[in-house]
Amino acid sequence: MFSYLPIENLLLSVENFMNQGGTVLWGLAVVVVLSWFFIIERFLFLLVVFPQKRKIWVNGWQSRKEHYSWFALSIRDGWLSEAHELLFSNLNFIKLLVTICPMIGLLGTVTGMISVFDVMATKGTADPKLMASGISLATLPTMAGMVAALAGLFMHSRLLKRCQILEMKLEKSLRSYS
Numbered sequence: 001m002f003s004y005l006p007i008e009n010l011l012l013s014v015e016n017f018m019n020q021g022g023t024v025l026w027g028l029a030v031v032v033v034l035s036w037f038f039i040i041e042r043f044l045f046l047l048v049v050f051p052q053k054r055k056i057w058v059n060g061w062q063s064r065k066e067h068y069s070w071f072a073l074s075i076r077d078g079w080l081s082e083a084h085e086l087l088f089s090n091l092n093f094i095k096l097l098v099t100i101c102p103m104i105g106l107l108g109t110v111t112g113m114i115s116v117f118d119v120m121a122t123k124g125t126a127d128p129k130l131m132a133s134g135i136s137l138a139t140l141p142t143m144a145g146m147v148a149a150l151a152g153l154f155m156h157s158r159l160l161k162r163c164q165i166l167e168m169k170l171e172k173s174l175r176s177y178s
Contacts, residue, residue: 105145
């Protein structure tokens with residue numbers, strides 16, 4: 001029979017990691033999943049939807065008999081403005097979510113350190129195992145927040161650059177030629 005053991009082990013490892021990081025790490029996971037949802041949405045838009053819209057705009061522009069009147073240039077500017085809005089939508093929200101990740105990690109650091117100090121106050125400093133769980137509560141969310149922010153920042157900058165390039169290419173395609 002088929003064994004799903006590697007998937008079960010992976011899920012168990014993720015669950016253990018999340019439990020070691022505390023409740024703040026679960027909040028960070030929600031922010032990371034949300035940011036990646038929007039990142040994937042943008043990539044799908046750029047790969048599937050935008051090329052279709054671009055084709056409509058370019059064909060519409062090329063089928064025009066004249067390109068120099070105020071009316072023609074207004075249509076062109078309207079299409080470029082619409083393209084800008086479509087290309088850059090949700091990029092600021094992605095940037096916001098990426099920016100929040102290290103802050104959530106730092107919140108985990110503070111809550112973990114409070115846990116360590118609480119253990120030290122109630123049990124003393126004789127048992128290092130008790131303090132170790134608080135230290136993992138302090139370090140794991142910080143590390144996860146930084147890793148999530150770095151990955152998200154990289155993807156955001158790639159998306160931003162791709163959108164800028166697509167916008168410039170569209171503008172070149174909609175130029176008036178003599």
